[in-house]
């Protein structure tokens with residue numbers, strides 16, 4: 181039986197000021213999607229026990245909260261390593277959800293080979309989710325025909341995004357301005373960025389703070405230990421080389437959900 185979650189209307193009302201305009205209210209004035217950064221973390225800032233290991237952090241209440249966020253955003257975005265590690269469904273599993281988010285997979289270097297048995301396609305065939313849009317730096321002529329066809333059959337596709345090659349790794353990278361421009365071009369008016377670590381750390385670069393409209397973090401009362409996938413953005417220093425905090429939330433509120441606490445805030449003044 182497919183998982184069915186419930187999220188109380190009172191909790192939804194508490195979160196409302198943190199969320200994008202309702203999807204049916206077309207706000208034509210925005211030049212980019214509303215961005216919510218959201219993830220579940222341990223007390224030692226870990227998203228998972230190790231790269232490639234799916235790790236349950238959220239209890240039932242905060243998990244339902246995450247799924248409520250999924251139904252309130254046009255799109256849900258994850259990095260390719262999360263797809264390879266988790267085989268995620270990337271759908272909303274709240275009973276009777278009126279909207280499913282469009283999964284966005286950041287796969288600049290084509291690491292993911294989509295397969296018919298992947299959960300994201302399985303839920304799509306059941307009518308319980310949408311097929312992914314895969315953001316890639318590859319040219320159309322380099323895309324594997326079978327992957328293009330599988331995505332197309334389910335209503336998904338590859339979208340080419342401008343990229344630069346990192347000198348350190350030789351891998352293609354996107355800027356968040358370009359990622360969001362690609363979503364805007366698809367009429368995706370809001371996106372929740374769910375992870376994993378590299379995606380979140382790159383979005384927390386001070387250059388991108390102005391792009392983040394809301395931050396919603398589930399904190400679970402557990403330590404995962406060293407070696408996990410950690411949220412800790414690259415350090416920033418002043419002109420004398422002295423480090424200062426990368427980011428601090430303002431307009432903060434804390435909401436208990438079972439054993440977990442959900443921290444809401446904003447990076448904008």
Ligand SMILES: NC(=O)c1ccc[n+]([C@@H]2O[C@H](COP(=O)([O-])OP(=O)(O)OC[C@H]3O[C@@H](n4cnc5c(N)ncnc54)[C@H](O)[C@@H]3O)[C@@H](O)[C@H]2O)c1
Pocket residue numbers: 218219220221226227228230231232233234235237258259260261262263265266286287288289352353354355356374375376377378379380382409
């Ligand atoms: N607790 C949570 O809320 C949560 C959420 C998501 C994922 N996870 C966990 O996180 C782990 C995966 O995290 P991770 O850090 O290893 O990988 P990730 O999911 O962040 O994906 C990393 C990859 O994304 C791509 N990428 C990232 N930033 C990019 C950019 N700016 N431009 C182009 N490509 C970019 C690169 O290919 C990179 O290798 C998994 O174990 C997963 O279970 C946990």
Ligand SMILES: Nc1nc(=O)c(N)c(NC[C@H](O)[C@H](O)[C@H](O)COP(=O)(O)O)[nH]1
Pocket residue numbers: 219220234235236237238242243246258262263266267268269270271374375398
């Ligand atoms: N809120 C939350 N609590 C957790 O305990 C946990 N492990 C995640 N993790 C999110 C995550 O690792 C990816 O976003 C999944 O890949 C999504 O998978 P599903 O779509 O739910 O199948 N998120």
